[in-house]
Amino acid sequence: MSTSKRKSSDTRVPIALLVYDHPGVMMKVTGLFARRGFNIASISVGHSEREGFSRITIVAEGDEATIEQIIKQLNKLVDVVKVQHLHPDRSTMREFALVKVDVKDNQARQEIMTLVEIYRGKVIDVTTKTMTVEVSGSEQKVDSFIDLLSEFVHIKEIVRSGLVALLRGEESITLD
Amino acid sequence: MIKGTAIIKNVLKSTGNTTIFGYPGGAIMPFYDEIHEDAEIENILVRHEQSAGHAADGFARASGNLGVCVTTSGPGATNLITALANAYYDSSPVLAFSGQVPTKLIGNDAFQEADMVGSTVALTKQNYQVKHVDDLGRVFKEAIYIATTGRPGPVFIDLPKDVQNGECTLPDPIPDQVEIIGYNPKVFSTGAKLQVKRALDLIMDARYPLVLAGGGVALSHSNKELEEFINLLRIPVVYTMMGKGVLSDDHPYVLGMLGMHGRKRANFAVSEADVILALGTRFSDRITGDLSQFPGYPDAKVIHVDIDTAEIGKNVPADIPIVADLKLAMEEFLRQLKKRLKNPDKNTINSWWYRYIKELKESSGIPDVKIPGKTGRIVPEKVMFELNKVIQPDDIIVTEVGQNQMYAAHYLNLRKPRTWISSGGLGTMGFGFPAAIGAKVAKPGVEIWLCAGDGSFQMNLPELATVKQHDLKINIVVLNNQYLGMVRQWQELFFEKRYACTNLACKDGLYFPDFVKLAEAYGLEGMRVDKPGDVHDALKQSMASDESFLIEIVAEPESNVLPMLSPGGALNSFYSRRRKKRSIYEWYAKLPRNEFEAKDYKVEIVEDDDVNVYFEKEEQ
Numbered sequence: 039m040s041t042s043k044r045k046s047s048d049t050r051v052p053i054a055l056l057v058y059d060h061p062g063v064m065m066k067v068t069g070l071f072a073r074r075g076f077n078i079a080s081i082s083v084g085h086s087e088r089e090g091f092s093r094i095t096i097v098a099e100g101d102e103a104t105i106e107q108i109i110k111q112l113n114k115l116v117d118v119v120k121v122q123h124l125h126p127d128r129s130t131m132r133e134f135a136l137v138k139v140d141v142k143d144n145q146a147r148q149e150i151m152t153l154v155e156i157y158r159g160k161v162i163d164v165t166t167k168t169m170t171v172e173v174s175g176s177e178q179k180v181d182s183f184i185d186l187l188s189e190f191v192h193i194k195e196i197v198r199s200g201l202v203a204l205l206r207g208e209e210s211i212t213l214d
Numbered sequence: 215m216i217k218g219t220a221i222i223k224n225v226l227k228s229t230g231n232t233t234i235f236g237y238p239g240g241a242i243m244p245f246y247d248e249i250h251e252d253a254e255i256e257n258i259l260v261r262h263e264q265s266a267g268h269a270a271d272g273f274a275r276a277s278g279n280l281g282v283c284v285t286t287s288g289p290g291a292t293n294l295i296t297a298l299a300n301a302y303y304d305s306s307p308v309l310a311f312s313g314q315v316p317t318k319l320i321g322n323d324a325f326q327e328a329d330m331v332g333s334t335v336a337l338t339k340q341n342y343q344v345k346h347v348d349d350l351g352r353v354f355k356e357a358i359y360i361a362t363t364g365r366p367g368p369v370f371i372d373l374p375k376d377v378q379n380g381e382c383t384l385p386d387p388i389p390d391q392v393e394i395i396g397y398n399p400k401v402f403s404t405g406a407k408l409q410v411k412r413a414l415d416l417i418m419d420a421r422y423p424l425v426l427a428g429g430g431v432a433l434s435h436s437n438k439e440l441e442e443f444i445n446l447l448r449i450p451v452v453y454t455m456m457g458k459g460v461l462s463d464d465h466p467y468v469l470g471m472l473g474m475h476g477r478k479r480a481n482f483a484v485s486e487a488d489v490i491l492a493l494g495t496r497f498s499d500r501i502t503g504d505l506s507q508f509p510g511y512p513d514a515k516v517i518h519v520d521i522d523t524a525e526i527g528k529n530v531p532a533d534i535p536i537v538a539d540l541k542l543a544m545e546e547f548l549r550q551l552k553k554r555l556k557n558p559d560k561n562t563i564n565s566w567w568y569r570y571i572k573e574l575k576e577s578s579g580i581p582d583v584k585i586p587g588k589t590g591r592i593v594p595e596k597v598m599f600e601l602n603k604v605i606q607p608d609d610i611i612v613t614e615v616g617q618n619q620m621y622a623a624h625y626l627n628l629r630k631p632r633t634w635i636s637s638g639g640l641g642t643m644g645f646g647f648p649a650a651i652g653a654k655v656a657k658p659g660v661e662i663w664l665c666a667g668d669g670s671f672q673m674n675l676p677e678l679a680t681v682k683q684h685d686l687k688i689n690i691v692v693l694n695n696q697y698l699g700m701v702r703q704w705q706e707l708f709f710e711k712r713y714a715c716t717n718l719a720c721k722d723g724l725y726f727p728d729f730v731k732l733a734e735a736y737g738l739e740g741m742r743v744d745k746p747g748d749v750h751d752a753l754k755q756s757m758a759s760d761e762s763f764l765i766e767i768v769a770e771p772e773s774n775v776l777p778m779l780s781p782g783g784a785l786n787s788f789y790s791r792r793r794k795k796r797s798i799y800e801w802y803a804k805l806p807r808n809e810f811e812a813k814d815y816k817v818e819i820v821e822d823d824d825v826n827v828y829f830e831k832e833e834q
């Protein structure tokens with residue numbers, strides 16, 4: 039999302055946040071990234087299991103020291119209750135995307151449907167000229183689905199949810 | 215049923231915050247009406263909202279308690295922003311609240327609506343907009359709790375007019391306790407005890423261990439513990455500008471301020487130390503210089519204690535990080551140290567400082583410059599020399615920003631924590647005068663000395679009215695050098711003396727404005743001093759005055775504050791009076807590391823000669 043200071047040593051790190059569901063909390067979180075020149079690759083937010091608290095997943099970009107600073111600075115925000123770096127091998131991560139494509143003819147329609155099936159997606163809206171499909175999975179899976187699709191049809195619109203992630207197994211990021 | 219404004223008033227009273235600094239206007243009228251005939255709450259009526267914020271900040275720094283400021287919405291509130299940023303950068307506990315347009319108008323660009331929550335996100339520790347009167351009690355309690363605990367800082371509350379006027383429906387509008395999940399201010403991390411042990415291992419084994427004390431020592435009230443600690447270990451201390459006063463400058467182990475305009479001996483000590491115990495400091499660029507060359511001695515180890523995890527490792531990597539409330543950490547240090555000192559197997563201290571500390575301390579003293587400078591005017595060092603003679607241990611020194619600040623930080627001998635008030639992180643010109651007002655309100659019984667520059671003092675000059683109206687006695691010393699001196703100094707060094715927009719004098723060369731007349735215009739007494747020999751008496755006369763008194767020092771226009779590190783350079787690289795960078799080792803000899811080297815070692819090579827400096831032609 040923001041584009042300052044990107045380096046080759048940068049990695050993408052998913053970070054889970056549990057925050058108070060107060061007005062302005064998203065502004066405080068994103069404002070911190072903007073002010074300190076940190077990069078966000080994606081961000082998603084929604085209600086958590088507990089009333090009054092929201093769950094945010096941020097994919098941050100940076101080298102090790104930057105990621106460490108990001109986590110520490112997020113922790114300092116009063117409205118942020120918990121922050122955790124989600125190690126890819128210890129967590130489950132998914133992204134969801136809706137893609138609207140132009141469909142010229144029946145052959146294209148067939149090819150799209152085959153691809154959607156391979157990727158276990160779904161066709162959710164059809165008109166004579168367009169098709170809208172959904173797909174979910176890891177970021178890479180969604181990327182590759184979109185790449186392939188764009189090889190043979192014109193993509194009109196893409197909406198991606200941003201990554202959401204949970205720790206695997208019994209570990210969790212809850213209040214107690 | 216209780217009205218919103220009464221809830222605010224009751225919280226202020228029950229938390230002991232009955233003095234506030236503020237300025238009224240439409241959107242905050244309900245609150246002002248509420249306190250109008252209340253004998254317990256006093257509002258100091260400043261003349262600009264920025265001053266309300268700085269005064270609250272100064273109050274907080276002098277007292278160690280919360281400072282409170284109040285403004286109306288829109289322009290009143292935006293005028294506060296610099297002050298909030300200033301308090302944030304220096305970790306000062308300030309509660310600020312402003313009126314706001316009624317909730318139903320918010321977002322409509324109503325008259326005097328400004329998005330204060332949006333505007334202060336990055337400049338406050340926390341901020342709130344209260345949308346319902348039932349939330350008022352809790353929000354105020356939370357705000358005070360957040361501002362004053364952990365790493366202190368400013369908290370802002372936006373108060374729509376209808377919320378102030380609203381009637382609370384709760385039976386118990388003000389909670390006794392507040393709980394904020396995920397906010398744990400009493401920090402002493404689980405591993406901290408073990409880290410303290412490892413730190414002591416390093417310190418006691420080191421040849422030249424050194425304490426670097428920051429503003430956190432004052433904020434955490436751990437100066438007593440620190441003093442006992444250094445006395446037991448006999449190790450020297452250098453301090454940051456924010457840490458000035460935490461230990462007495464008279465203490466034989468206290469070497470003074472380090473950094474850009476620090477003492478040479480202090481920067482030398484940092485350059486030579488093999489273990490540095492950094493306490494409550496954020497390693498600002500003004501004390502480290504070039505990070506890749508900090509601290510200086512090859513493989514020097516850094517132990518960093520701070521309450522804020524995010525400060526540890528941010529600028530300087532810590533070999534031993536200790537995340538803790540400094541008070542708790544120092545208590546643990548002392549407990550473990552005393553135990554070791556009782557144990558004959560473990561009580562060896564390998565430090566050699568004791569051999570050289572006296573000589574170091576005696577080097578680079580404070581000069582008594584009896585003769586005027588090049589143009590016949592008073593050199594600022596003289597003013598510091600005389601101030602040192604008159605200030606009492608409890609007196610509070612407040613500064614503006616620029617050369618005036620650096621002269622004071624470098625030369626003044628202070629003896630107690632919270633007797634030094636100066637804008638550190640933000641370097642805000644105009645902070646000093648209102649902060650002095652706050653300090654006086656906090657400590658009515660002590661003399662307050664404002665050391666100001668002519669540029670800075672003009673930023674919040676109308677506060678002369680405030681001190682007159684509220685009968686607040688401040689000793690105002692304006693070093694009138696007719697320049698934005700610090701910027702001019704940089705222009706001299708780095709822009710070939712091209713003094714772009716830094717000359718404050720009149721076209722005909724007249725020293726102006728006439729600060730004495732200005733004081734008189736506000737019904738106060740002032741005195742212009744243009745001979746070095748008169749400085750002392752002027753200070754005495756000011757002290758004897760019952761009212762605020764202004765001394766205008768006719769100061770050398772082009773004198774420079776030295777020593778000065780080369781910006782972005784190492785801590786051991788100074789500008790000399792010949793504008794050439796010189797190594798600290800031209801003044802001080804590298805410390806010996808073994809008995810052989812120690813045999814004929816002498817600390818100082820040359821005397822300091824950095825007084826009343828006019829840069830000379832560059833050496834070839």
Ligand SMILES: Cc1ncc(C[n+]2csc(CCOP(=O)(O)OP(=O)(O)O)c2C)c(N)n1
Binds near residue numbers: 641668669697701
């Ligand atoms: C609000 C603000 N504006 C500008 C500056 C930049 N600045 C730093 S020091 C300085 C000069 C201060 O002049 P003066 O108060 O006369 O002090 P002197 O250095 O002459 O002692 C300036 C302009 C600042 N620190 N703060």
Ligand SMILES: [Mg+2]
Binds near residue numbers: 669697
């Ligand atoms: Mg000046």
